Amino acid sequence: MSESEIPKAPRLFPDNAAIVRIGEGLLDRTLPRADWTHEAHIAATTWLVRDRPDIAVDRRIAAIISAYNVAVGGVNDDSGGYHDTITRAYLAGVRAHLAPRDAAEPLVACVNALLKSPAGFRDWPLRFYSRAVLFSVAARRGFVPPDLAPFPVPC
Template sequence: MTNTQHEPRLFADEAAIRRVGEGLIARTLPREDWTHEAHLAACAWIVRMRPDIAPERDLPAIIAAYNEAVGGVNDDAQGYHETITQCFIRAVRLHLARAGQADLPTLVNGLLAAPEGQRDWPLGFYSRALLFSVAARRGWVEPDLAPLPTVMEA
C-alpha cells in the first residue's frame, strides 16, 4: 500500500537526523518534531550509529519515556504502539539491507520515499481492526493479512 496523500518531510543532512535521534533518547526533541518521518529517521540512526541500542528491545521503553517527557500518555488509546513500532523497525532494517552503505541522509530520505516508509505500510499486512486494537498497541500481534517480509527476503 502506498500513501499518496502525504509528501514526506525529507532531511537536509546527517546533523538533522542525529538531532532527532539524540533528542528522542535524551527526551529533549520538541513534541511537534516527533513526526512519522522523525520516527523512521531516529530508528535508522539508531540502527546505523548506535550499536549499543537494540531497537526491537530498547525502542519501546525509549519511545514511551519520550512520550511521557513531552506530556503524552501511553495507554490503551494513545501514545506508544508496540505492533506499529516493531513493524517499522522491520521496515527500516529491510530498507537499510537493500540500500547498502549510502550516507545516512540518502538512506533515510530513500526510506521515506519507499513503500515501507509510508505511514500505511503496516496495513498491507494487518487489517485496520487488528492493527488499531488495544492488543496490538499494548503488545506484538502477528499480521492477519500477510506475513511481514524479513531482512533475508530483501
Template structure:
C-alpha cells in the same frame, strides 16, 4: 517547498540531531513526526549498535512520550505492533542500501519507499487488528501477509 508526501531531511547532522534529541528527551513534541520516528529508528539500527533497538524501543518511545506530556495506555501513546512493523520495514530498506551510504541518503530513501508511508502497516494488518488494544499493548502477528524478514 516540496510536493513530496513526506518531509526529507537535509543533512546527516539533522538526522543525528533528531535522534539524539529524542534520546535526551529534548525534542519538542511537534518535531516528533512520522519522519522523525523513521529517521530515528534507522539511525538507531544503523549507527547505534550500543542500543538494542528490539529490547529498548518500547521504553525509549514511552519515556519520550511521557516527557512531552503524553500518555501511554490502551488508547494512546506507544503502539507496539505499529512500531515493530516499521522496524521490520526499516531493516528491509537498509538491506537494500549500499554499504557506507551517507545517513541522510539512507533516511530519505526509506521515507520515499513503500516502508516509509504512514499507511504501510495496513499492507500486513487489517485495520481492526492493527488498531486493537492488544496490538497497541503488545506485538501481534500480521493477519494479511507476513512482515519482511
C-alpha cells in the same frame, strides 16, 4: 486510488545532522514534541538500527519511545502514545530497507530513500494488518503478528 488515499509527499531531511538531532533528542527526551512526526519516527529508528549498535533496539525501543512520550507531556495508554505493533512493523521495514544498502551511504540519503519508498508511507503497516487488528488495544500494548501478510525479510 482516491485523492485521500494518495500518499502525502514526505518531509525529507536536509542532512545527517538533522537526523542525528532527532535521534539524540528522542534518547535524551529533549526533542520538541512538535518535531516528533512520522518522518522523525522513521529517521530515528533508522539511525538507531544503522548507527547505534550499542543500543539493543528490539529490547529497548518500547521504553525509549514511552519515556519520551511521558517527558513531553504525553501518555502511553490504551488509546494513545506508544504503539508496539506499529513500531515493530516499521522496524521490519527499516531492516528490509537497510539490508541491501551500502553501509557507507550517507544517513540522509538512506533515510530519505526510505521515506519515499512504500515502507516509509504512513499506511505501510496496513499491507500486513487489517485495521481491526492493527488498531486494537492488544496491538498497541504489545506486538501482534500480522494477520494479512508476513513482513518483508531483510535480504
